[in-house]
Amino acid sequence: MALQTLDNFSIDYLQILDENGNVDRALEPDLSREDLLRLHYYMTLSRMADARMLNLQRQGRLGTLPAATGQEASFCAPVLAIRDTDWFVGSYRELGGRLMRGEPLINVLHFYNGFEEGSFNPESPRTLPVSIILASQLPQAVGLAYGSRLQGEKDTVALAVFGDGATSEGDFHEALNFAGVLNAPVIFLCQNNQYAISTPRELQTRSATIAQKAIAYGIPGIQVDGNDPLAVFKAVGDAVKRAREDKGPSLIEAVTYRMLMHTTADDPTRYREEAQVESWKARDPLVRFEKYLIQKQIWDEKKQKDLEDKLKETIDQAVKEFESKREFKPDAPFDHVFGNSFYLIEQQRAQFLENLKKEAENG
Numbered sequence: 001m002a003l004q005t006l007d008n009f010s011i012d013y014l015q016i017l018d019e020n021g022n023v024d025r026a027l028e029p030d031l032s033r034e035d036l037l038r039l040h041y042y043m044t045l046s047r048m049a050d051a052r053m054l055n056l057q058r059q060g061r062l063g064t065l066p067a068a069t070g071q072e073a074s075f076c077a078p079v080l081a082i083r084d085t086d087w088f089v090g091s092y093r094e095l096g097g098r099l100m101r102g103e104p105l106i107n108v109l110h111f112y113n114g115f116e117e118g119s120f121n122p123e124s125p126r127t128l129p130v131s132i133i134l135a136s137q138l139p140q141a142v143g144l145a146y147g148s149r150l151q152g153e154k155d156t157v158a159l160a161v162f163g164d165g166a167t168s169e170g171d172f173h174e175a176l177n178f179a180g181v182l183n184a185p186v187i188f189l190c191q192n193n194q195y196a197i198s199t200p201r202e203l204q205t206r207s208a209t210i211a212q213k214a215i216a217y218g219i220p221g222i223q224v225d226g227n228d229p230l231a232v233f234k235a236v237g238d239a240v241k242r243a244r245e246d247k248g249p250s251l252i253e254a255v256t257y258r259m260l261m262h263t264t265a266d267d268p269t270r271y272r273e274e275a276q277v278e279s280w281k282a283r284d285p286l287v288r289f290e291k292y293l294i295q296k297q298i299w300d301e302k303k304q305k306d307l308e309d310k311l312k313e314t315i316d317q318a319v320k321e322f323e324s325k326r327e328f329k330p331d332a333p334f335d336h337v338f339g340n341s342f343y344l345i346e347q348q349r350a351q352f353l354e355n356l357k358k359e360a361e362n363g
């Protein structure tokens with residue numbers, strides 16, 4: 001019997017705004033001036049806050065933090081495509097996206113200084129806190145999306161964000177499988193920033209793209225230029241529309257680049273060439289977006305300068321406030337393990353407080 005071909009597949013790549021600011025008019029999303037400026041505001045705030053936090057960390061005024069510079073389009077544009085009533089289920093490299101979801105900058109500063117209080121965001125109860133355990137947030141996103149439907153919310157969706165390294169975790173595959181089988185309204189957004197700490201994308205998976213992993217789970221997958229805010233917005237917007245119409249989950253691979261270190265505890269010069277970093281500088285999402293806004297005649301150099309001055313003040317104010325309040329309950333993390341008090345956790349809390357006391361006594 002002759003061999004039969006059971007299936008063929010192809011994966012699309014989407015770019016709308018190229019490195020030089022040229023836009024494909026046929027694909028250009030119809031975004032209002034207000035939305036475009038909002039997106040630009042948060043991308044710029046994210047870039048400036050990242051730089052400032054890195055300085056604070058180097059001065060010993062902040063703990064370890066992950067650098068977000070270069071990935072602003074891939075984590076801000078998706079937030080523009082969802083509603084406050086949708087779930088945002090991220091990991092730890094979505095600074096501007098979280099700020100867009102209403103997280104105050106001071107919370108970010110508290111979190112990266114080790115204070116659990118930074119995770120508390122009453123303004124946006126559907127934004128989950130930072131998740132450090134890779135891919136662990138993905139099955140939760142499926143549960144939230146599926147659960148919302150079961151509870152009668154007709155058009156709520158969940159946006160789940162993770163890195164390329166997270167796709168090697170079992171949780172990623174379990175989440176995609178469950179989402180497919182349950183037809184859960186989830187958008188899986190992979191920020192492929194080329195590295196998982198020092199592991200390059202090529203050593204992460206033998207698949208030519210991460211997007212094609214969707215095929216195995218029977219859901220749509222697309223690769224987009226992750227430094228093109230218009231392409232990211234369109235791909236996420238299309239996936240959100242499908243999810244709201246009960247057409248199920250999607251996987252989007254946003255191809256981007258981590259311009260700086262993995263975290264402040266990392267030295268990227270040990271595993272990647274400067275020439276590679278330079279080549280990605282030419283694809284900077286902010287430079288490209290500003291060219292686009294200038295072409296549309298809604299932006300200019302003076303507005304840029306005024307915005308940067310204003311954001312500097314906003315950041316200064318948040319840092320000042322952050323540094324004026326440093327006294328927190330040291331055992332706060334024990335409060336949030338379970339909804340109710342649990343004796344084993346209480347035993348550990350008591351031991352932890354006892355140890356702290358001893359340390360203080362011993363100087």
Ligand SMILES: Cc1ncc(C[n+]2csc(CCOP(=O)(O)OP(=O)(O)O)c2C)c(N)n1
Binds near residue numbers: 162164195196258
């Ligand atoms: C389950 C698990 N294993 C290992 C780690 C340690 N770790 C933290 S970040 C990281 C790399 C993650 O890379 P990627 O998913 O590509 O995201 P990126 O940091 O590049 O944004 C690793 C291995 C972890 N946090 N969780």
